Amino acid sequence: MKRLALIAIILLPCFVMGQVPIQHWIQFTDKDNTPFDISQPLEFLSQRALDRRLRQNIPVLENDLPVNPAYIQAVLDAGGVYLTHSKWFNSVTVIVPNQSALSAIQNLPFVNHSEPVGKKDGHKERFDKFELIQAEKSFSGTDLNESNYGLALNQIDMLDGISLHNQGFRGEGMLIAVLDGGFPNVDVFPAFDSLRANNRLVGGWDFVARDNSIYGDASHGMSVLSTMAANLPGEFVGTAPNASYLLCRTEDTSSELPIELDYWIAAAEFADSAGADIINSSLGYTTFDNSDFDFSYSDMDGNTTRGSRGADIAASKGILVVNSAGNSGDKPWQYVGSPADGDSVLAIGAVTSEGFKANFSSEGPSSDNDIKPNVCAQGQQATILNNSGQVVTGNGTSFSGPIIAGMAACLWQIHKDDSLTNMEIFHAIEASAHKFRNPDGLYGYGIPNFAKANLMLSGIEPNNVGESELFEVSPNPFSNQITGTFYSHSQQSVVIRLVNSLGQEVRRFEGTAENFTAVDFSFSGLQFLTQGMYTLHIESDSGKYYQKMVKLRE
Numbered sequence: 001m002k003r004l005a006l007i008a009i010i011l012l013p014c015f016v017m018g019q020v021p022i023q024h025w026i027q028f029t030d031k032d033n034t035p036f037d038i039s040q041p042l043e044f045l046s047q048r049a050l051d052r053r054l055r056q057n058i059p060v061l062e063n064d065l066p067v068n069p070a071y072i073q074a075v076l077d078a079g080g081v082y083l084t085h086s087k088w089f090n091s092v093t094v095i096v097p098n099q100s101a102l103s104a105i106q107n108l109p110f111v112n113h114s115e116p117v118g119k120k121d122g123h124k125e126r127f128d129k130f131e132l133i134q135a136e137k138s139f140s141g142t143d144l145n146e147s148n149y150g151l152a153l154n155q156i157d158m159l160d161g162i163s164l165h166n167q168g169f170r171g172e173g174m175l176i177a178v179l180d181g182g183f184p185n186v187d188v189f190p191a192f193d194s195l196r197a198n199n200r201l202v203g204g205w206d207f208v209a210r211d212n213s214i215y216g217d218a219s220h221g222m223s224v225l226s227t228m229a230a231n232l233p234g235e236f237v238g239t240a241p242n243a244s245y246l247l248c249r250t251e252d253t254s255s256e257l258p259i260e261l262d263y264w265i266a267a268a269e270f271a272d273s274a275g276a277d278i279i280n281s282s283l284g285y286t287t288f289d290n291s292d293f294d295f296s297y298s299d300m301d302g303n304t305t306r307g308s309r310g311a312d313i314a315a316s317k318g319i320l321v322v323n324s325a326g327n328s329g330d331k332p333w334q335y336v337g338s339p340a341d342g343d344s345v346l347a348i349g350a351v352t353s354e355g356f357k358a359n360f361s362s363e364g365p366s367s368d369n370d371i372k373p374n375v376c377a378q379g380q381q382a383t384i385l386n387n388s389g390q391v392v393t394g395n396g397t398s399f400s401g402p403i404i405a406g407m408a409a410c411l412w413q414i415h416k417d418d419s420l421t422n423m424e425i426f427h428a429i430e431a432s433a434h435k436f437r438n439p440d441g442l443y444g445y446g447i448p449n450f451a452k453a454n455l456m457l458s459g460i461e462p463n464n465v466g467e468s469e470l471f472e473v474s475p476n477p478f479s480n481q482i483t484g485t486f487y488s489h490s491q492q493s494v495v496i497r498l499v500n501s502l503g504q505e506v507r508r509f510e511g512t513a514e515n516f517t518a519v520d521f522s523f524s525g526l527q528f529l530t531q532g533m534y535t536l537h538i539e540s541d542s543g544k545y546y547q548k549m550v551k552l553r554e
Contacts, residue, residue, distance in 0.1 A: 032068070248270060286328065349444060361442075
């Protein structure tokens, strides 16, 4: 990865007794005299990031240029202590030890604005944002016998995600950046061994500690990652087990202050520069330890908080930004937080295993009346890994969000060569959901159907297909196995038969299709069949379909 113009870590000095340091966000007036140039983007963006922009016809802009290092150094020379910075907002966040240093910084000719983003007063009771991660039950290996997915079967099947997996789309070639509070034991737990063995943990950064110690701190991020990346066949398989991951710690679990949104933005910029396709964030911000910083519901308009504006900028760079809606549905706040309220942020609510809204799932709309959450997935009794590496269940939109993010990676993988934009993926996911024509503030557009979204992105509008059912089968010619997927427009019975040239049935599958779902089938042990022509018969309530197949010589 090319250099990303990260500033060296500055050690915290001793402060004079009685002076309380305050974290300040300092915004600059311009990027004049910067050593970087738009004409040389590889100086600050990776080739992968440029390729993503090229596929989506997104130009390199001035806000892609790094902050002028001389401006940052001048702030530090005036007494600031470096914490993080943002090229999108042309800013640096620092600890200011006293009023004298703040005045010196504010008087610099290229400083446009400053505002406090952190000062813990210690008097306000706050909710533990990760309280819903509690494990409800752990399971031994003998309990996990529900197909290859184990206990994760329902949370994937609810989205008709298995059909994408069975077609070979499990996130290969996609890069997902996970922004969270820590990822302990991802480097040792067996559930992530395929990530490590195949070098699909491509890196990361701890934006709070300003080092690369990503395999520590709160286990929340590890549990979030497991819903996408876990690969324990027969026990627990995530929604994108073959994707690559970039791990970013942005959450300081010891406090709740606006500076964490500055860390979030810095991580989003890092993900952009690294070429991430998707950002998953199971974080949200509404009220803080110091009530002076509290947001109001009117701030949740997608354009007011810096976090939401930063998330929208990330989307403008071609990244699909997926953010949990929040766990405030049964609390006084009730509504989605920042950055889930962002106009271009896919905010994910939570439902039960039966598809009903989870009580804790934050609600919409945004204060400017946008549909929020956008869609939902299982977040109550979702299958996750706990901090001991056990397969357990837990609650929270923290888990419904990455379940969707992983499936979005598989969906986008199918169409990676079609030059589709992130927002086309975004809108297809919304349009595939079960309440698309009647959205509300509880479910948004509802529970997506990724098989249906795939059809729509392929240029097929399922609502206009009429009786047409579509199917895919491979390989053809075949040798010892055939796998296929049958897409159904309506609820109906389906019989799939493999018939030889004499009209004899040699294999048979029977199943039931729901509205806009995919029925997956597989015929194995075919190596003993004689070579020659065969016909695949697909018989449904609304029609019959045929596919000629060729059996090769063993």
